[in-house]
Amino acid sequence: MGSIYELTRDEVGERLVGEPRYRVDQLWRGLWAEARRLDDVTTLPAAVRARLVKQFPEALRVVSEVASDHGSTRKWVFALGDGATIETVLMHYRDRVTVCVSSQAGCAMGCTFCATGQAGFARQLAVGEVIEQVLFAARAAAPTRLSNVVFMGMGEPLANYAVTVTVLRRLNEYLGLSARHLTVSSVGVAPAIERLAREGLAITLAVSLHAANDDTRSELIPLNRRYPLERLGRACATWVELTGRRLSFEWALIDGVNDTERAMGELADYVAPLGAHVNLIPLNPTPGYLVRGSTPARVRECRDALRRLGVNVTVRDTRGRSIAAACGQLANVARASATGELTIRRRSARAIGGGASG
Ligand code: SAH
Numbered sequence: 001m002g003s004i005y006e007l008t009r010d011e012v013g014e015r016l017v018g019e020p021r022y023r024v025d026q027l028w029r030g031l032w033a034e035a036r037r038l039d040d041v042t043t044l045p046a047a048v049r050a051r052l053v054k055q056f057p058e059a060l061r062v063v064s065e066v067a068s069d070h071g072s073t074r075k076w077v078f079a080l081g082d083g084a085t086i087e088t089v090l091m092h093y094r095d096r097v098t099v100c101v102s103s104q105a106g107c108a109m110g111c112t113f114c115a116t117g118q119a120g121f122a123r124q125l126a127v128g129e130v131i132e133q134v135l136f137a138a139r140a141a142a143p144t145r146l147s148n149v150v151f152m153g154m155g156e157p158l159a160n161y162a163v164t165v166t167v168l169r170r171l172n173e174y175l176g177l178s179a180r181h182l183t184v185s186s187v188g189v190a191p192a193i194e195r196l197a198r199e200g201l202a203i204t205l206a207v208s209l210h211a212a213n214d215d216t217r218s219e220l221i222p223l224n225r226r227y228p229l230e231r232l233g234r235a236c237a238t239w240v241e242l243t244g245r246r247l248s249f250e251w252a253l254i255d256g257v258n259d260t261e262r263a264m265g266e267l268a269d270y271v272a273p274l275g276a277h278v279n280l281i282p283l284n285p286t287p288g289y290l291v292r293g294s295t296p297a298r299v300r301e302c303r304d305a306l307r308r309l310g311v312n313v314t315v316r317d318t319r320g321r322s323i324a325a326a327c328g329q330l331a332n333v334a335r336a337s338a339t340g341e342l343t344i345r346r347r348s349a350r351a352i353g354g355g356a357s358g
Pocket residue numbers: 113114115151152153154155156157185186187207208250252281282283284285286326327
């Protein structure tokens with residue numbers, strides 16, 4: 001049996017058969033509204049709690065925690081029951097508190113610039129393993145209320161489709177997070193985007209575009225060979241049409257690869273019919289991909305070029321850069337320090353001009 005967060009409300013009720021009805025309410029409120037650990041739902045009698053704790057062990061064990069940006073960004077590496085590791089990042093902004101969750105341990109998509117992609121796939125996460133990340137972060141954020149969840153940690157959420165959709169529904173219904181404040185980031189699994197558009201979820205979809213010509217995109221993102229830009233564009237159009245929700249494209253600026261005048265023109269052409277929003281972010285260096293992110297000056301030039309072309313564009317801040325918060329990087333550092341590889345990785349990070357020394 002896994003985490004208690006695998007269970008629906010009815011299923012939780014079934015675990016308390018023989019107890020008075022209000023016990024179910026107490027447990028449910030403790031777990032969700034109060035975001036308590038099972039062991040800490042002290043409204044329940046100790047014996048009942050002890051039985052449940054034994055039956056439903058917590059899914060996550062903290063392996064390491066790092067903070068940056070003066071404590072407003074915190075990142076955890078968790079070990080799961082079988083020893084697989086994942087990571088979760090909590091970010092405090094002026095107007096919101098966002099947790100970035102992993103949907104898989106590792107990722108099978110193999111994007112060349114991504115630390116998770118370089119490390120490969122371990123396994124799918126279960127519903128409770130994703131939800132526990134959110135509740136862990138909610139406790140860490142308290143007394144400030146967690147407001148947003150983004151699926152931008154390790155893994156491709158639409159390659160763990162059923163789990164992702166179940167988690168989204170429960171965060172909305174059980175935790176009370178507004179669907180608009182839930183964001184799924186996808187590398188572009190076209191049929192899954194179309195399916196998601198029919199789920200009736202008023203969430204935000206972010207598609208990791210990074211290039212708007214097939215040659216470059218296929219080099220960065222192998223999945224582009226299966227779902228090239230034209231196919232992906234059709235799925236994005238379906239999303240916009242069926243949900244009426246804003247679509248955004250992520251674009252990690254890579255020096256000399258996708259930060260050129262020409263690349264900005266291609267992006268503007270691709271975005272125009274979809275009315276999508278573009279988020280620019282300089283690439284974070286990773287050990288396995290020896291190019292740099294664009295310079296801050298180049299990032300501004302790209303932003304200005306897109307504005308002139310009529311594109312809605314934001315430059316995303318590089319939260320957690322000093323703790324390597326981008327996609328899988330801290331897990332790599334944790335693994336490397338365990339195997340003594342850390343110095344090599346540090347050196348290669350420096351060799352490509354990065355500051356991500358963990
Ligand atoms: N698999 C999903 C979600 C996880 S990745 C996806 O690819 O969208 C979350 C975001 O981090 C994606 O936009 C991804 O392209 C980006 N990313 C991965 N490696 C990065 C790096 N080294 N620098 C900047 N962004 C990166």
